[in-house]
Amino acid sequence: MEFKLDESQETEIKTYVFDVVKxxxxxxxxxxxxxxxxxxxxxxxxxxxxxxTYWASLGMPVAVIDGRKLYGKQSITNWLKSHEMPSQRQNKKPV
Incomplete structure (x- = not known):
């Protein structure tokens, strides 16, 4: 199978592929x-x-080094897990 593209289509595809890879x-x-x-x-x-920012105000862990805030993926994942609750199923019947 062969496709024939004009110059603008070829440029568009190249740009798209470049952006995806980047x-x-x-x-x-x-x-x-x-x-x-x-x-x-x-x-x-x-x-x-x-x-x-809101989560940090609630106590989410944040590392501050020379005034720069960094957020640990594992620390935040653990913090979120510690705030998990079972879902509250409401047994509402349709009217």
């Missing part, structure tokens, strides 16, 4: 670091940066 490399290097900054840790847990 993001994959960034993700791979971020996931190997045990400590992340606020933006990285928010992305890692899939929450907003403001949520990280």
């Amino acid at each position: 993001d994959a490399i960034k993700q791979a290097t971020t996931t190997s670091k045990p400590y992340l900054n606020r933006k990285e840790i928010a992305k890692y847990f899939g929450v907003a940066e403001s949520t990280i």
Whole structure:
């Protein structure tokens, strides 16, 4: 099977592939670091940066080194686990 692309389509595909590879490399290097900054840790847990700030105000562990805050993935995972509760199922019957 052969595809024929015009120059703009070829450029678009090359750009897309480049961006995908760049993001994959960034993700791979971020996931190997045990400590992340606020933006990285928010992305890692899939929450907003403001949520990280809020969690820190609730006692989530934060390492402060020379005024710079770093967040340990394992420490935060353990902190979140310590706050897990069984779900509260409500036995409401449809009306």
